[in-house]
Amino acid sequence: MCERWGLFCIIMLTQIAGHLDAIQIKGIRQNGMTFSGQLIRAQDNFIEFRSNTGNQSQIIGIPFSQVQSLQVTDVPGESSWLVNLEPFFPLLPLFDLHAQGMLIDQLEGLANDEQWSRLYQWTGYLQGIEGEGAASDRITTLRAWALLEMGLRQLAGELLASLESSLDPLEASGLYCWLRARIAIEENLPEEARYWAALPSLRIPAYKGNLSARLEELRSDPSDPKPS
């Protein structure tokens, strides 16, 4: 067993104490072997996790360079786990697409908890990772949201505008449209606001997400304004 893990593993045997309320990971090493367990820390270019077998658990350390990819298989229910994940920031590039998607989902939790500065910080971490296009657009949109809520409308607007070339209006998320509409209202561009607020419900399929009511509010007067 020790031979198979080689020099890269540190093994300790401990007793499992109660239920694990932590981040569960699963990964593949460069040599194709898999591993899984509860994430403990990342230090000195080593990832440490608790691997459980039967009633016993081992703490295992693997150098980053030996990890091909990492999946997050389970996380605690609240977004506070992101705080605990911060020490693992160097691992983020190793996360696979699914794990990155999970992380982004959790970032929306930060937004729901109105933790705007933390959302801004996390989107910054994630922006540093070369990810898939859609994920990257989601991160940028969340970052713009954080900026807008922190009162930095112009920066938020610029960030959203930077997505224009890559983001098709027929595919833009409800959140993106809502933010564009809000910024347009603040910039006194009612026609533009109406366009972004109405767009999600006009496309196929019509948007029926949690921002529906707020988008509807921004559509303002449904009658066509005509010059007097």
Next chain:
Amino acid sequence: MSVFLLALGMASHPADGILPLRDQWKAAVLALQKNEPAKAATRFREFNHWYGNEPEVAEGTFRERFQRLWGLASLQSGELDEGIRLLEAWLEENPDHSRFRAFIRFQIGLACRSSDRAEEATRHWSIFVTQYPELPECALVHWMWAELELSRSSLASAKAHMLNVLSEERLPESGQVLALAAMALIDLSNGDHASALEHLSKCNQGTVSQIWRSVLAPSLANQFQTNGNPEGAFQASQWFSTPTQLRRMLRELPSLSHTSSPRQVIWKNHWKNQLGYLHSNLENVLDSGFELKHLYEMRLQTLLDSDRAADAGLLSRALLESQSDLARTLRSTAYATAIRASQMREKWNEANELADTYLDAFPDDPALPDILFLQAKTAAGRKDFFTAVDRMEKLISRFPENDSIIKWRIAAAGWRLESGQAESALREFIELESACRESWLPYLRFQAARCWKASSGIEEAKSAFRDVTQMKASPALMEQGWIGLLKIHLASMDGPAFGKTIQDYRTSHADGLYKEMVNMLDASFHELAGDLDRATGIYQQVSTGEGPIADHALNQLSRIHAAREDYPALREHALKWIQSMINRNSRLPVRGLSDCVLYQSTVGKAILPAALLRTLSDGLDSSRFTSGGDILLQLLMDRWEVYSVWLDTHSDFESWLKDKAAQHHASGRWSALSVYKLFHANLLEMDGRHDSADTNRIALLSLVDANALPDSSLFQLAVTADKYDFPEATLLLETFIGKYSESPRCPLVLVRLAKRARKGGERDKSRAIMEDVVSDWSDSTAFISSAVQLAKWYHEDGLLEKSEFLSQQLLELGGMPPRETAETLLIRATVDLAQGRRQRCLLSCKRIQTLYSSFQDIMDESRNLLRKATDV
């Protein structure tokens, strides 16, 4: 419940103790327990063969169980005839055995249905629902029965059974959804699309409901479009899904949990069938070449049809901005929709620009004729019928073989009539009668009647309108025929004919679409005949409705009260009118407010009650009533001694205006601020304090955000900035054009922009702007002066031919004011001299000298020109 749980009860049996018989019995029961119904049925059959006549077996209690288990095993193994025979015998032989009767009856009904013995099935179901109405399985029976009736095309009966299903409150939520969908399918088979939509609207939970809606929405929307129910089509279009989404939903279809209880198995099988049906429907839709492009086309059309022009424009914009392959395939549809949406919103410039963009970018697109037609329609929409006809003639000569040629010719002839060329329009309509399909004949006849009327062929017009009322036409067109007749009788004040026609109309269209319009004609007739009381009564009745006819009636009432100098009635009417607009959250009626001003100035009393005054004042402060703001302030000013008390202020009116302006300034309410401040400026202007008035306006310039200003305020400020040649003048004028591109003040603003450009040395730009005014605003008051100015600029810039052409066109126009006529004659004479047309130059100068001697400057110039021409 226990009845069903015990239905297959096999805990002990009376065959115990009879060995050979018991072995055989045990083998059969064991097979049934192991869920091997075919084997069990065989064993029961053998058992019956060997021991069926044994007295122990023929004994009552044993026989009951033997028959029941054998029958059920047979049904389960697919031996339906045998099973039905055994179980029916069981029912007959055990009339007092209540324990399993419902279950057995249910199973027999099901088996009869499966073996195409429909009559027997319905007999058993009928007994079941009568004998066990309290059982939830009645819903299943009705459901199966509905399906049977549907397969026999007995739709009313199917619907009645499904209503019984829907009334079963014990169905789970997903079951309710499936039942509603099944009901919607029956509605669709019945052609009752509105009811199908209603039932689907109630399905609003979970994937199953989403799939059913997505599957049925396209055909529903299509049906509603065909049947002229745009609101229904719009609602159905809200349920459209993409093929990708449908495939994902297919994967996410809920799976049914395992169950072993016989009663749960019955339900599970039913749900399984229903989900299977949904599954196959969904697969059929996906296999049928289901296209997102088609759905978007339908969505755009439904938005237009359901009067959601702004939304149609927005979706078109998204499609035009999208780089996706889908959007590329929808490009021409998106352009056409965007143009139509702009037309519906009377944004003619926007519609023109869209068409121009399209024509520049895609000159060879197959949709080109449609866009050219829409471009002509834009011109017609803004009542520029000459341009519309010109565009149509070009379109028709360019695409003479197009499928829409007849439609185009009809439209062109209609616009020719509108442009005053009634005789040529009439010839075209008569010619078209032999070229188009029969169903269009009433419409052509109607248009011919209008042409006759316009060209004073009154008798022919009457006869043609009468034809329309008798032809097989749409009710709306027939009513238009009646209205045409009424208008002719009204014009000639032919009382008996008018009375008879209106009576005939009301008899044949008791609740007609144009009932109110006919009432308005009736009122006009009485008004012209001097029976003002009767006219007022009718106007009052019409004014209780909503829409443009009711608004017209309100205006007419106002006019009659003012003409009769019936001030109490005028007051009552005006206040009611204003209040009703406030209640409807609509704009204040300018005419109603003006009536208030008239009342106050004539009667000398304050007209507004305290409560209404406060509502109006609050509305003005919150920018709700900015459009009528200046008249409202006028009212307050006229009776300030009364209103100031109610407004709880001790200030004089001017100080109050200033205070209000200061308050709105402090809170950044620019719209309200501009109303107060500009009213104050106008007061100063009337006092002859022009500088102070302009100071107020200039102060506003630096304060307010131009984008937040209403039309009239922005116009005044832009004009002030232009007057003083402030650096922001051009920006303000351009902001006005961008923000209120359809405002009637637009040409005035454009003229100022053109003059600014000329002053700045941008001659080409100045001419281009002025050309826009002349081509796009021919119905504006600024048209003639702009055209004269442009002709002058052409001459100054050496564009003599253009100058001559435009001058000539202007001189051919009827109704030119004298000064502009003299100016134009002078311009043309100058060009004539430069181009060697000396004779016409001399004639024009003589004409000026003779007819327009009061315009000294023009006289002087013409004299100089005459001298030059004579010298030459």
